[in-house]
Amino acid sequence: MDMFFQDAAELAQFTVAVIKEGVRPPYEFREVLNQCYETGIKSFILVGITAFILGLVLIMQSRPTLVEFGAGSFLPAMSSVSIVREIGPLVTALICAGKIGSGISAELGSMKVTEQIDAMEVSGTNPFKFLIATRIMATTLMIPVLTLYAILIALTGAFTAASITDQVNIGFFFNRVFDTLKFSDVIPSFTKTFFFGFAIGLVGCTKGYNSKKGTEGVGKAANASVVIAMLSVIVIDMVVTRITAMLGYL
């Protein structure tokens, strides 16, 4: 219990510090781009493959039940709402929490245990601005973009599965997909991905920056980062869904 509150306090302090350092010039654009490349481009293949398979499996699993109820024609509508509202953002965030969150935590932890961060401070470089704010900015910006790709690839996977089992025309499929979607599906879904990205970056940086001395501490920090980031993503998802429902969009 103490650990929970300790982690919560660390996260709160970090959030305040990151926002303060992030908005204050000078800005580290080059490092932000570098981190965007690391988090966005290097996660794309993993996110893409996962999204395609999930779209494929979603249709393969749902089709028998829908066909049994005589609602086979609802497959595109069902898959679009599922993927856009929940599967795309959540799966992308969880994969990124595992890959990017642990990577950031391990990298910062290693820098911490090897005293590179201390050296940066001595050399006059603000580690919060250069290491932390840029990474959090990168995850906050890249996870929504990755989510867009994940949704498109998952819908392609869904279409592939539908065209394997049934003779589905691509025009018909995507027409039904966009016919079903509303702004009330797209906007909350897209908005929450920014919060997912921020949470993943924040948790990864917090755990890495505050890791204890030694390689064991780096491992623990990476592990804790993944667990807390995934939990944060799910909690944020629940809160956003609740807020969306309260606003009458569900």
Add this chain to the structure above:
Amino acid sequence: MDKSVKRNILLGLFVVVGIVLFIIGIFLVGAKSEMFKNTFPLSAKFTNATGLKIGSNVRYNGVKVGIVKTVNIIDDSTVQVDMQIEDSKRMFITTTAVATIASDGLMGDKLVNIITGKPGGITIRNYAYLQTHNPINTEQVLQTLSGSNENIRMITENLKILTSDLNNKNGALQMLYKDTDAAFDLKTSFSNLRLVTGKVAQVSQTLQDITALIQHGKGTAAELLNDTVLGHNLASTMASLKETSNKLNAVSNQLSLTVQHVNNGNGTVNMLLTDTTLAANVQQSVLNLKKASKGLDEDMEGLKHSFLLRKYFRKKSRKNK
């Protein structure tokens, strides 16, 4: 090219393509939500708008023409549904058009379906209220089905009783079903029935022939039916018969009265009929008369032989010859 530049170009491409995809997606979703089209407002009032929500489709004869903008409760029995309709479809929607709440398929979302009304309507204006036809709700359908189920239950129970009776060994149906003798009798009956039917057909044919003859004025029956003189005579005869009958009736009444008087009165006839003493006296008188007559005959015979009258009788005998 520098490695960092390559990375930046790749990253830029990655982000730009992502943003373009997002914009295309927003455009497509917006186009389906009538966001980029000229629309005009319409409203309709329903008593029940179950399942209808903001963004639900509005169709005109099955073709999407708009979306539901708001759903508001006006009072305890009225729900107002405001819609956005494509301006290009305005010309088809007239003041006589009727809005109903329907489903997109059996399990699909609820939608507003506008159907063509009676001819003679004019093109509808902004903020106009469409006529509505309230939908049959699921509860009503289930209630009807419940009634049908009850009927089916009763029918099956009756069928059960019927089959039970059919299986009853002493029952008439069982006899018909199983008894070969009964089946043979039935077969024979049917055979007889067929023969009778044949005869009936023959009789019918004969009657038809007779009718044809009558229609052609041949035979006595035709004359009876068609000859007006005979008819007149018959009418006269019938009138005479009626008159005779009336007279007979009067005579009968008089006789009846006479008989009544005879039966009830103290006259001679009644005494003759009822008084046995008088009857015996009369009988005795008749006997006496017979005796007297016989004596008179003997006297007459004696007179014929009398010398005083012999001459008269001879003369009469010759005259008779």
